[in-house]
Amino acid sequence: MSFRLAGFRPAVVNAVALVLALSAGVAFAQNTKAPTKAPATAASSEAKPAAASSAPATATAAPAPAASDDQAMASAKPGDATAGQAKAAACGACHGADGNSSDPQYPKLAGQHEMYIAHQLHNFKTGARQNAIMLGMASPLSAQDMHDIGAYFASKRSLPGVADEAVVEQGQKLYRSGDPARGIPACMACHSIDGRGNPGAMYPQLTSQHAQYIEAKLKDFHDGVTWGTEAHAQIMPTIAKKLDPQDITALASYIEGLHVADNHAPASASP
Numbered sequence: 001m002s003f004r005l006a007g008f009r010p011a012v013v014n015a016v017a018l019v020l021a022l023s024a025g026v027a028f029a030q031n032t033k034a035p036t037k038a039p040a041t042a043a044s045s046e047a048k049p050a051a052a053s054s055a056p057a058t059a060t061a062a063p064a065p066a067a068s069d070d071q072a073m074a075s076a077k078p079g080d081a082t083a084g085q086a087k088a089a090a091c092g093a094c095h096g097a098d099g100n101s102s103d104p105q106y107p108k109l110a111g112q113h114e115m116y117i118a119h120q121l122h123n124f125k126t127g128a129r130q131n132a133i134m135l136g137m138a139s140p141l142s143a144q145d146m147h148d149i150g151a152y153f154a155s156k157r158s159l160p161g162v163a164d165e166a167v168v169e170q171g172q173k174l175y176r177s178g179d180p181a182r183g184i185p186a187c188m189a190c191h192s193i194d195g196r197g198n199p200g201a202m203y204p205q206l207t208s209q210h211a212q213y214i215e216a217k218l219k220d221f222h223d224g225v226t227w228g229t230e231a232h233a234q235i236m237p238t239i240a241k242k243l244d245p246q247d248i249t250a251l252a253s254y255i256e257g258l259h260v261a262d263n264h265a266p267a268s269a270s271p
Contacts, residue, residue, distance in 0.1 A: 072143035073122050079114050079144075079151025088149045090137065099153040104210035110156035111207070113199040117150035118143070120227070128228035161208045163257025167246075171254025174247055184242050187251070190235075195258040202232065208259045215252035218243065 091109070095101045099110030109117065123129035124138040141149070163171070173179075176193070178186040187206075191197050195207030206214070221240035227233045243251070 069122065069126055069143070073118070073146070076118070076143040076147045079118070079147035079149070079154075081148070081151040081155045084148035084150070084152030087141075087145050088152050091149065091153075094133075095153075099156045100159045101210070104212035105216070106210075107213045108158050108209055109153040111158040111196075112150075112153055112205050113197060113202070114147060114150035114154045115199060116197070116202050116204045117153055118146040119202060121146040121149065123228055128233075158205070158208045158259070160259035161210065161256035163211075164253040167250040167253050168257065170246070171250035171252075174243075174251050175254055175258075179242075182242050184239060184247075187255075195255060206255045206258065209255055211252040211256040214255050215248055218248045218252065222248070 094103070094106040095109045099112070100108050120129065121134075121138045121141060122143070124131055124134040125141065127135070138146075174184065175187040178184045178189075188195075190201070190203040191206050195205060195209075197203045197205040218236075218240050221236045222243060224237055224241070226237050240248075
């Protein structure tokens with residue numbers, strides 16, 4: 001983990017009728033037959049409606065409803081990054097072709113976890129997370145599309161950002177230690193010390209994210225904006241409301257400068 005510091009940078013009706021008619025026939029038969037015959041008549045009458053109703057069912061039953069969005073997400077296969085590259089073409093206009101957006105109002109997606117991206121696209125599509133542009137982008141996507149797009153961006157590397165030297169110390173303290181006196185937990189408890197997050201728990205990667213984007217989202221959370229009704233979506237609003245404007249600015253800048261050191265330099269060629 002390391003930092004970069006910079007200068008200051010801010011058919012159903014027919015079936016029902018048939019069943020009712022047959023039921024009426026059963027009641028009539030029970031009233032007119034001898035009591036000793038009633039059980040046998042009832043049994044045979046019950047068998048007839050079952051047989052009669054089962055025959056037309058194949059012709060008149062409505063088609064089974066499509067799986068819900070939640071069911072579709074749960075049954076989607078792991079994403080295919082190759083397929084996702086083509087599906088993510090439209091995303092590049094705002095987020096960059098490789099997920100490294102040049103406009104800081106749009107988040108970097110490079111290196112973000114597949115499940116997190118797919119889940120947020122699902123939230124946009126269902127309206128759990130409100131954004132008019134992303135609603136339009138996510139609405140045509142299937143659950144598999146979302147996973148494929150997520151896999152594509154997850155395969156990319158987030159380019160390192162820079163932090164404002166003047167606020168790094170405050171941002172680092174909050175990120176690593178929180179502020180117990182104010183009930184603020186350390187950010188790294190969920191997002192990890194290097195900002196890579198926790199894919200299993202769907203805590204997003206933060207490392208190198210634009211400070212402008214982080215600041216805007218923390219302010220939203222502070223003001224009570226949530227990204228759904230699930231318990232997982234209540235975590236950040238609960239924490240962010242305890243942050244003051246200076247905390248938010250410092251954290252956002254620190255996070256932009258937070259990145260994983262490149263320990264994968266190519267090996268030297270053999271003699």
